[in-house]
Amino acid sequence: MTDINATTTGSASLGVAGAAEHPAVTAQGAALSVRHLVKQYDNASAPVLNDISFDVPAGQVFVILGPSGSGKSTLLRTIAGLEPIQGGEITMGGELLRQAQSAGKLRSASASDSTKVGMVFQSYDLFPNKTVLGNIMLAPVLVQKRDKASVQAEALRLLERVGLADRKDAWPHELSGGQRQRVAICRALIEHPQVMLFDEVTAALDPEMVREVLDVILELANSGQTMLIVTHEMAFARAVADHVVLLANGSIVEESDHPQEFFDHPHTERAQQFLATFTYDRGQRQS
Amino acid sequence: MDFGFMMHYAPYFVNAAYMTVFISFFGLVLSLVLGLICVAVQMANVPVARQIVRAYVELSRNTPLLVQLYFLYFGLPKLGVSWSAETCAIVGLAFLGGSYMTEALRGGFEAVPRVQLESARVLGFSPVQTFLHVTVPQALSTAIPAVVANVIFLVKESSVVSAIALADVMYVTKDLMGQTYDTYESLTLLVITYLVILLPISIVGTVLERRFDYARR
Numbered sequence A: 001m002t003d004i005n006a007t008t009t010g011s012a013s014l015g016v017a018g019a020a021e022h023p024a025v026t027a028q029g030a031a032l033s034v035r036h037l038v039k040q041y042d043n044a045s046a047p048v049l050n051d052i053s054f055d056v057p058a059g060q061v062f063v064i065l066g067p068s069g070s071g072k073s074t075l076l077r078t079i080a081g082l083e084p085i086q087g088g089e090i091t092m093g094g095e096l097l098r099q100a101q102s103a104g105k106l107r108s109a110s111a112s113d114s115t116k117v118g119m120v121f122q123s124y125d126l127f128p129n130k131t132v133l134g135n136i137m138l139a140p141v142l143v144q145k146r147d148k149a150s151v152q153a154e155a156l157r158l159l160e161r162v163g164l165a166d167r168k169d170a171w172p173h174e175l176s177g178g179q180r181q182r183v184a185i186c187r188a189l190i191e192h193p194q195v196m197l198f199d200e201v202t203a204a205l206d207p208e209m210v211r212e213v214l215d216v217i218l219e220l221a222n223s224g225q226t227m228l229i230v231t232h233e234m235a236f237a238r239a240v241a242d243h244v245v246l247l248a249n250g251s252i253v254e255e256s257d258h259p260q261e262f263f264d265h266p267h268t269e270r271a272q273q274f275l276a277t278f279t280y281d282r283g284q285r286q287s
Numbered sequence B: 001m002d003f004g005f006m007m008h009y010a011p012y013f014v015n016a017a018y019m020t021v022f023i024s025f026f027g028l029v030l031s032l033v034l035g036l037i038c039v040a041v042q043m044a045n046v047p048v049a050r051q052i053v054r055a056y057v058e059l060s061r062n063t064p065l066l067v068q069l070y071f072l073y074f075g076l077p078k079l080g081v082s083w084s085a086e087t088c089a090i091v092g093l094a095f096l097g098g099s100y101m102t103e104a105l106r107g108g109f110e111a112v113p114r115v116q117l118e119s120a121r122v123l124g125f126s127p128v129q130t131f132l133h134v135t136v137p138q139a140l141s142t143a144i145p146a147v148v149a150n151v152i153f154l155v156k157e158s159s160v161v162s163a164i165a166l167a168d169v170m171y172v173t174k175d176l177m178g179q180t181y182d183t184y185e186s187l188t189l190l191v192i193t194y195l196v197i198l199l200p201i202s203i204v205g206t207v208l209e210r211r212f213d214y215a216r217r
Helices: A019-024 A072-080 A111-115 A132-142 A148-161 A177-189 A207-222 A234-240 A259-264 A269-276 B003-044 B047-061 B065-079 B085-110 B114-122 B127-164 B169-180 B183-211
Strands: A030-039 A049-057 A061-065 A087-092 A095-099 A117-120 A195-199 A226-230 A243-248 A251-256
Touching: A030 A072, A030 A226, A049 A072, A049 A087, A049 A226, A049 A251, A061 A072, A061 A234, A072 A095, A072 A117, A072 A195, A072 A226, A072 B114, A117 A177, A117 B114, A132 A148, A132 A177, A132 B127, A148 A177, A177 A207, A207 A226, A207 A234, A234 A259, A243 A259, A243 A269, A251 A259, A251 A269, B003 B047, B003 B085, B003 B127, B003 B169, B003 B183, B047 B085, B065 B085, B065 B127, B085 B127, B114 B127, B127 B169, B127 B183, B169 B183
Parallel strands: A061 A226, A061 A243, A117 A195, A195 A226
Antiparallel strands: A030 A049, A030 A087, A087 A095, A243 A251
16 A cells, blocks of 8 residues: 555654644544655656645645645645545545555545535636536535535525625626636535635636635635645735645645744745745845 | 429429438437447547447548448348348448547547546546536537538438439439439439528537537637
C-alpha cells in the first residue's frame, strides 16, 4: 500500500508555530486528514506532491497558497478523487477516503462520494445542457436519490442565498462568469459535502465579478462549512483563512494558524519571496 | 414540359416515396444506433472491440454502397442466408451509415471538455450516469450538423437500392423512362420527390442545430 518511508517526519514544515505538532495530531476531530501524500506522474522525474501531511478540523477554512506548478491544484484534485495517488492516504472523519492504488488506477465514483467532497473549478463547468435549476438538481436526484420536490425547494433556497433566485431558469451561456461560479457553488453545496474544495474559482473572472463570488465563499465560511481554498487573491486569503499553507515544489514550505502574522511576517525566505511578488513599491518607479 | 403526363404519373412517385422513406428511416435509425455503439467502444477504449470498430469503419467507408448491397442480396444466399430486398436495403444503408455516423459522433464526443466529466465525477455520478446525462447530450449537440449532413447523404444514397429491384423513387423513374421515353418529365418528377422528402429534413436539422447549440455564448 504505502510504498513511501514511514519514518519520514510527517510534515515538511520548517519549524513554524503549530506545524511541529502534526505527527502527534490524530485523525480524530479532523474533518479531513492527509498523511504522507505522494503524487507522481508516470514519466516525471520528481513527484508533484512529496510527502504532504496536514489536518483540517471541522469548520476550518484552510487556504493553500503557492506559485504556479507548486502542486496546489493537484492536491485538491487528489482529495476530490480525480488523480490517483502513489503514496500515503487521505481520511475523512476517520474513514479512509483515498489511498495509493496499484497501477495508478482510480476507482469509479459512487453515491457515497457525493456527500464527502464538493468541488468548484477554475474553468466554468456548469452543464451547458441544463438550466441553472437543472444543474443544481441533477446530482441530488440522480445520485443521492432524494425527493425531487424537496431538492427543488433547497435549490431555490441556495440560489436565494447567492442572490440568483431570479436566474433559476436561465441557461449557463446566459450567465456571467461570476454568476456561473455562484451556481456551481450551489450545485456542490446541495449534496451537503463535508468538505468543499475551491480551485482558483475566481482566476478566470473579471475583477468586478471576483467580489461577488468571494463574498459567497466568505458567507459560507461563516456558516461553518469546512473548506480548502486554493487562491491567488491574497487580500481574500488573509480575510477568510483560519489556517494558511504555502506549497512550493510539492512540499509545504510554511504554514500558520495565524494568517495575519503569516502575511505580515512570514518566517521562511521562500514565503517572503512569494508574498513579495504581490506587493509593488512606489520606490521602484524612477522619477 | 408535359404537365398532364406529370400529374398522371405523380401517384406512382408518392408510392415510391413511401418506399424510399421506409428504407431510409430504418436504415438511419440503425446507422445511429450502430454509430453510438461504435463511439462508445472507441471512447471506453475496449481493447479488441476498438480494433474491430476501426476495421469496420474503414471497410464500410471505403467500399461503395452498391457493392455492399450486391454482397447482401446476391452473395449472402450462397452462404445460406436469404434476406428480402427490403432487409438487404436497410442493412446495407445501416452498414454504410454506421461508419459515417461513428465519425460524426466521435467529433462530438471528443469535444466534451474534460472538466465536465470531472465535475460529474466529484458530484458522485457513476460512469454510466456521466455518459447518459453529461457526455451524450453535449456530444450530440456538437455533432448535430454533421449528423444531419449524413442523414441527407444517406437518404440520397438510398437511390442505389433500385439496383436490387426495390421500387423506390429511382426505380420508378427508370421504369417510367423505359416505358414512355419521357425522360425530362420523369426526372423532373424525381427531383421534386427528393426535394419534398429532403427539404423538411434540412429545415428540421437547422432548427435542431439552433435548439441544441449549448456552446453559443
